[in-house]
Amino acid sequence: MSNNxxxxxxxxxxxxxLVIGENLTKLGYEVDFAQNGKEAWEKINxxxxxxxxxxxxxxxxxxxxxxxxxxxxxxxxxxxxxxxxLTGENQxxxxxxxxxxxxxxxxxxxxxxxxxxxxxxxxxxxxLKKRELQERVGLQKxxxxxxxxAVFSFHTLREARDxxxxxxxxxxxxxxxxTGYLELLINAVEHGNLGISYADKTKLLIADSWDEEIESRLxxxxxxxxxxxxxxxxxxxxxxxxxxxxGQGFDWSKYLEFDPERVFDxxxxxxAISRGACFDELEFMGKGNSVMVTVRxxxxxxxx
Numbered sequence: 001m002s003n004n005x006x007x008x009x010x011x012x013x014x015x016x017x018l019v020i021g022e023n024l025t026k027l028g029y030e031v032d033f034a035q036n037g038k039e040a041w042e043k044i045n046x047x048x049x050x051x052x053x054x055x056x057x058x059x060x061x062x063x064x065x066x067x068x069x070x071x072x073x074x075x076x077x078x079x080x081x082x083x084x085x086l087t088g089e090n091q092x093x094x095x096x097x098x099x100x101x102x103x104x105x106x107x108x109x110x111x112x113x114x115x116x117x118x119x120x121x122x123x124x125x126x127x128l129k130k131r132e133l134q135e136r137v138g139l140q141k142x143x144x145x146x147x148x149x150a151v152f153s154f155h156t157l158r159e160a161r162d163x164x165x166x167x168x169x170x171x172x173x174x175x176x177x178x179t180g181y182l183e184l185l186i187n188a189v190e191h192g193n194l195g196i197s198y199a200d201k202t203k204l205l206i207a208d209s210w211d212e213e214i215e216s217r218l219x220x221x222x223x224x225x226x227x228x229x230x231x232x233x234x235x236x237x238x239x240x241x242x243x244x245x246x247g248q249g250f251d252w253s254k255y256l257e258f259d260p261e262r263v264f265d266x267x268x269x270x271x272a273i274s275r276g277a278c279f280d281e282l283e284f285m286g287k288g289n290s291v292m293v294t295v296r297x298x299x300x301x302x303x304x
Contacts, residue, residue: 008040044078133164155218241293
């Protein structure tokens, strides 16, 4: 993606602001600064469309980072704005608190330019994909209320995105559910059918070769013929979607919550976010290659 994204760096340490600002400017980003949460909120509130990412220190005078984070996530204008917390400490419980409050990622100060670049690039790319997906929800014109049962089979990430949009519209709450469906469908391809481990994904993301590896495996034996199957059942009260891949499964239990051991990784929070924010129920079955989600349907007519 283009590096002309605008980033707000919020930190009371002038040296940290200087170092991070120089590194991000070298990478082509537009950078602005604030010395504390109060000043940052004034800037964000005044120009709500300006910033694509917030790098936010945790401990600051006047208004600390967590207080600002909670204000942002409670405001519909900024609920999806990605926030990366900056911290001089690495206490897992503090980090988990920030992630639960809505932080997208954590960086320990001082972060190397390589790590800063990798985190910022990945967060901005993920945010752009989610924003594009959100803009497409609700555009399908079919009368989905008539659908009761359906079966889908897909192979590629493009097909996963299209199906996520369909399922979100079918759920009658597309803005809430679409990123959750996308997360689970992509996981079924990447980690399920293509057999890419958690550790392998970390290495590939750092090396900026994740997309190339996915495309290579999709076209190569023994992965080229593997499919993800999706079963949909809908009644007046709820929608149930079961996603099953052809992989070996995984230990899903440690991904249902924010794990302190993985809080600084570039990925690994999608299932926990989906479980808590996107669906009413989420349950893995068997060896972990099948997951069932439930959405209670809001059938109130939309008059807007």
